Amino acid sequence: MAEIPEDEYLLKCTTACAGCSAALALRYVLKAAGPDTVLVVPACCTSVLQGIYPNTAFAVPVYNIAFAAAAACASGMSEAFASEGKKTNVIVFAGDGGTVDIGIQALSGALERGTNFLYICYDNEAYGNTGMQRSGATPIGARTTTTPGGKTDTKKDIDRIIAAHNIPYQATASAAHPKDLFEKVKTALATPGPSFIHILVPCPPGWRIPSDMPVTVGKMAVKTGMWVLWERKYGELTINGPSRAVMKKRLPLKEYLSLQGRFKGITEKQVNELEQQLGKNLAMLAKEEAGEC
Template identity: 75%
Template sequence: MSEIPKEEYLTTCTAACAGCSSSLSLRYVLKAAGPDTVLVVPACCTSVIQGMYPNTSFNVPVYNIAFAAAAACASGMSKAFRSAGKKTNVIVYAGDGGTVDIGIQALSGAFERGTDFLYICYDNEAYGNTGMQRSGATPLGALTTTTPAGKTETKKDLDQIVAAHNPPYMATACSAYPLDLYKKVKKALSIEGPKFIHILAPCPPGWRYNSDKTIEIGKLAVKTGSWVLYEREYGKLTVSGPSRMALKKPHPIEEYVRAQGRFKKATPEIIAELQQSIEKNLARIKKEEEGIC
């Protein structure tokens, strides 16, 4: 951790919930990006935790934008900066609702146009800012305010959708591994063109666990293979260090599921389906890294 700068661009006066991992992730994103950065934030938890005007907990410029328009706004902003000869980092920092669902059309368009920006989706697997309603990123069996008996559909595979656009760089990260996240943001910002980082951001009130367990929950997600850390640079996939063990011998998914109240109604059949899905995904990632597929 000694290589991470001491400068802070996210101050201690945020309105985030105790144990909020999305604000923790943003802290390291901004450390990697530095002061010459503009955040584009659609409607999401981040648009609230930044604070009330005229005060803010962010020490970089922030442009708040409508739910569906973050990537479109970033496209225009990036073009304006580049036309003026500026290398300012344009970073979209959006939740899963504004990425997987509402904002996916603008995201796809920006990637198709080759916009020089970094799009980050911090994924707490529900619409956290408005009360934890189900999103396309909510996993099978999870309780939300709109799926009180547990979600009956599987999580949308956003990473495969983004990969289909062939960006020069994309990666997954988790708030429980800040150095891994920091390095991936630094690498992404060193590459021209559209970049994407998908961060798993455990949420204490939404996932129903004690706020002091955020890091533990994030590490369980990685150790069980529920969340695989990797980079895909110019089409070449490389699994990151923390996920190496999971690729060989993952912990049982039940360890992760039973640590969260949102899965309290998950039946043995649902848990078995989640485990099977993980095994299938790990096998696919392993083959891709080895160049088999």
């Protein structure tokens, strides 16, 4: 990946868990954004991995904000920079809890207003910072501390909720595919107006996987179609990279589920429901890319 700069804005002294793929994703986000960047971080794991005050592992300014207010804060910050003629990148880096659940009202408002910012949801499919409670992004069948027998509700489709706002740029990405992530962040920041990137970040303690497995699990999510890499520019969708091959032939979903302790005890009915959701999503994406919907 020679085109990715060697400059580091996430330093080695983070207090992240071993194998944290959210930190890996943020590393490449900041490489793409560069030093003229401000992060807006609501309550989430990223609030913690910065380190203990007065020290920090971040080499860019960070504004830590309340759970529900990240997008609202970023709106004001973006307007303030613009009023001074500055082109500083304003990036919200928020977990799924602060995006799919608690922060969704402020996010919707910011997108409607046309805020010139990049909102990134790094999705470990639960409230990781407070003990791995279920969130709206937790998939059916997954065990969390508040769903010890497995979640019985389906995952909220935040991507199609965002798409309803008709923003200029939207994409999915994975910490296991850093080049794809890097390029999408560059594209998002070069596109005027609001952008949204949804990143899958497998969590070792929460997903009950070894600390050396997040990249393997992330790649398996793509190979099975559980996570599809795509981008939508001004309403036109393109399925990216490894996911193009998956549209023709994908690995069995159980190969992804079996790697994770959080799916221990998942029922055959729940696996079938996940399969149906997965197939429906792939079909809808294929139709959209072909211009059929």
